[in-house]
Amino acid sequence: MHIHIIDALSIAFRAYYAHMNHEFSFQGKPTSVIFGFLNTLLTYIQTCNVQHLIIAFDSGGKTIRHDIYDSYKQHRDAAPEDFSEQIHTLRRMLDALGIHSLSLARYEADDIIATIVHHAMKENIPCSIFSSDKDLTQLINSSVKLLRPLGKGADFEVLGVNEVKTKWGVEASQMQDYLALAGDASDNIPGVRGIGKVSAQKLLHQFASLKDIYQNIEKIQSNSIRNKLLQGKDSAWLSNKLVALYNNLDIPFTPLQWSLSCLHTSKAQDLFFEYGITRIFSTFETLQHSFEKEKKNKVSTSKVVETNTALHRSDAYKLIRTQKELDKWIQRITNNDCFAFDTETDSKNAMQASLIGFSIADGSGAACYVPLRGPQGAVFHTKYIQQSLEALFQNPHTTIIGHNIKYDIKVLMRMGIRYLPKKIFDTMVAAWLLDSTRHNYSIDSAAEQHLSYKTIHFHDLEKIVGKKDFNFSEVPLPQACQYAAEDADITYQLYKVFQPLLVKKELNDIFYNLEMPLTLLLSKMEYQGMNLQTGRIRMQSSDLAQYLHTMEKKIYELCGKEFNINSPRQLQDILFNERKLPVIKKTKTGYSTDIDTLRILATHDPLPEHILHYRMLSKLRSTYLEVLPNLIHPITGKIHTTFQQTVTATGRLSSTTPNLQNIPIKSLEGKKIRYAFTPDKDWVFIGADYSQIELVVLAHFSQDETLCAAFRSGQDIHTLTAASIFSQPLEAVSTEHRRIAKAINFGVIYGMSAFRLANELRITRKKAQEFIQAYFSRYSAVQQFRQEIIEEAHTNGYVRTIKGRVRPLPQISSNNHQVRSAQERIALNTIIQGSAADIIKQAMLDIDHILTQEGLQGCLVLQVHDELLAESPQNEALKCKTLLIQSMEHAVPLSVPLRVQASIAKSWGDLYE
DNA sequence: ACTAACTCGTAC
DNA sequence: GACGTACGAGTTAGTT
Known part of the structure; x- marks a missing residue:
């Protein structure tokens, strides 16, 4: 690796002055700096074959050097306004491109560069600095070069140790003292009065450093120079201090992230076009493509190298082969207050996986792998x-x-281990909590992101075993040990990184008191599972298959030919070419045939109605009826969903294999599926759901009088909303008005636009705008709250939910109106949706805690965002129901009553009767 | 044969 | 030009 560091302002100023007398703007906005900088950057990347790039910016404003010397850089005029503006835009462009940049308040880019160089040297990574600033020469050494732009063209001058010596006559390491003596007019460094280049050079030839000079000042022969030095002593030391660079800044050193192979031009496109910078943009595009090609070509060769480098650490990882060795490790671990643990199994599904080995890391840097079985068979009983x-x-x-310790815990539970982890630290959940907007929280990517460490990927083991679908027990034990022990080791190291980060970002409380206990509870819920009456499901499915078949025939008859009804493409042809029906809306690739479109088309033609009906039933069959019976666990006979705790950006849970959070309920046919979910014999389900939790949260936060009063009255919220926006008494609210009010209430939660509301309610946009205005004039505190949230989001770059969960909003300051308003909607919605998620999570913990405490047998089995499903023996059901209601209503204190409705039934579907 | 993008629909 | 958050089935176009 070779890190290239760019001193942004040094390059930008050159561009600014170079184009000062030229007209360089787009639609009235000046672009000379942006254009010039990016142009230089591209040439630099291409001519120097740059792979890893970091750009350092000055923070602007007073720096730490102003504290030392108040006329520091005083002679320089303040940066002109159009310059600063362009720098701001430039940084946004770099961000959008995925080119990393750094700045730190009160420090200059030079200090950032010095810090990076310092880190890089510790790790033996060579660096190049691209800057015209002379101060940086002091950083030059055998592995650090300074590249200075030359003249007008794209030429650079490369300064290494030798070049510095010939140019200034001193060692690079003496440059700091050289400037302290000779001064630097461009940076307003005073130096010693009367000492110039020549004397400074002579002095530093004779003496090693400034300190050396003053300690041995009597050795200086020339009286005049000695006097000048004595007179200017203070000035010399001040200059020395000013020139000195700070190399211990608190900035991240994550060179892997600075790889240009992560360029993403698509995000940046709008911004570039906004400034008319099209030619440079397309150059970035070609650059991105070439990096992508290179990446692909590299995969096969580089993986081998990485695997090998990782294998070199083998001394730290111990393969355990005897009981004596394992006992020793256990002995040593049990005295620790924490250790990292990881299982190796034969399946990604924890409910089917059998244990093949486990690994432990205790933080000393050592880790071990305990194989239960390997290629030669069993190792331990x-x-x-x-x-x-x-x-x-x-x-x-x-x-x-x-x-992802929930996985390991479930495996342990299935083994019948009597003692299970009670206090846990899940590094995957921590990574998610620290930044919930990423999409990959695997240990491999976490290691790369937070430790700059490339792990052995599971995929890499294929080469060792020699086939694609292998069982982990087939991996030779030494390599299995490397892989497995590394995972435990990395997990421990991630813990070390995350622990202080959680404190720093004020996420400690939610992590230790909410998410971690929840991980344990979710393990229990998933392990518990739910019964599914497969007979009913299979019956419904086959009935439906038959019905769908007759529907198909009917549709073919209507169209005069056969086609694939499930293909939107083919359906488009039928609807819009053959039947000449009007196009309602377009998709990326053609004309939409979605549910809304078909409903409109149904007023022109009989076919769409049939398609709608067919689609609904086909969806039920393919997504639910044909899938659910296959997910029954062969031993427990139950459905065991997996809750994903680290997926959503708002803090909600999600559910997979199967997704039990989107089982149908609205249509009669769909609801039948819920009847097939049943409790154990002599047990019952208790269902409890929050009524309007999101609007209650909104009332709590906004303190809107009208909204709060509505919830205190306990009346139907949509009817109340209708009454207030249409200025009617409650009794006079028509179903139509209630429908409109309901749509608006939902709209508020999502940050509605008139466009969408108009679409939703099939009214004109003007009419929709009037409704929205009517709403906000009645609920003025809601509007004010929305405004406050947006301001908060802009100043912080993130928002927090009621429990302090963070949602980063990296694009909140985008100049692109669409991007910015999308982020603003997300800000509002996250506070509402995320706080609701916090509340129900807390309720789940409270319920579980009390159930255990009271010695009740009941337990939670499912969470569907605002609804909980518990299972209990019949005779404890009433107690359980009360417990659910109480815990849910009082999980988090709110200034508005939060109501829960609960019922008891013999199936999930029956709960809603 | 496998993958990724797309469209569609289900839930809250 | 899309009001938020998810998961997943099926089709299709592109790659191996």
């Missing part, structure tokens, strides 16, 4: 492993660190 695992988890005060 299962009975002994069982005991060992129980010994590991016996102490309830030990924190078990894991990456």
